[in-house]
Amino acid sequence: MLTMALKVFDLSCEHDHVFEGWFSSRDSFQDQLAQGLVRCPVCHSDQITRRVSAPHLNVSHLRAGSAPRAEPAARSESVPQGRAAVAAPSGDQLARLQAEVLRQIRRIVRQTDDVGSRFADEARRMHNGEIEERPIRGQASLQECRDLVDEGISIMPIPDILDDDRLQ
Structure with a gap:
């Protein structure tokens, strides 16, 4: 199975339509932008700018030696009464959902x-x-x-x- 890390950028056009762009690298984004391949999905403008966005940091390896992770049963106690805990989809599940x-x-x-x-x-x-x-x-x-x-x-x-x- 081939997996590729993608850079997800928050983008906008000159009309302030905000959307996400998924690229293999920052250079890939810059190359596609220079070629006019990045367009607003709403108005098709090619005047696109990157917006400031919060980075996704994978810090799970930093917790390995620290306090043990809470078990699922312990986490469910923080869920309000009458509500079920919902797990976020994995990257593969999200990709399949987006494709569908x-x-x-x-x-x-x-x-x-x-x-x-x-x-x-x-x-x-x-x-x-x-x-x-x-x-x-x-x-x-x-x-x-x-x-x-x-x-x-x-x-x-x-x-x-x-x-x-x-x-x-």
């Missing part, structure tokens, strides 16, 4: 009708009751998106990573 979430989101995206550059017109026609509502996706300019929002039409950008058609 991405699969489900991609499945949902595939079930939408790709209307291409007609997105703004189709969304507006549905909003106005001219055509039956259905889940759609497509492309729209920033101004078209702003106009739709101003008209009270809910839209959401779909990052390329979630749209299999745009990855080809």
Whole structure:
């Protein structure tokens, strides 16, 4: 089994959308950023900055010679009455969970009708009751998106990573 330590950085774009980026190293992050490969998942901006984040320190080896670790039964006493203790998922479990979430989101995206550059017109026609509502996706300019929002039409950008058609 191959395991790789990943650097998890808190990132944001110039519109203050905050998101995480996972990289094999700081240099990998810098290289991808320089190539324009790091983009905001909300607005697709490539103007990305690293935010200050708390580091994860693995200090379990420092406790090896000190006081013995509390047994699970002892820890459960600190859990409020009527509540169950919850264990955090392991790294492998978390990776599987994230992969499953991405699969489900991609499945949902595939079930939408790709209307291409007609997105703004189709969304507006549905909003106005001219055509039956259905889940759609497509492309729209920033101004078209702003106009739709101003008209009270809910839209959401779909990052390329979630749209299999745009990855080809």
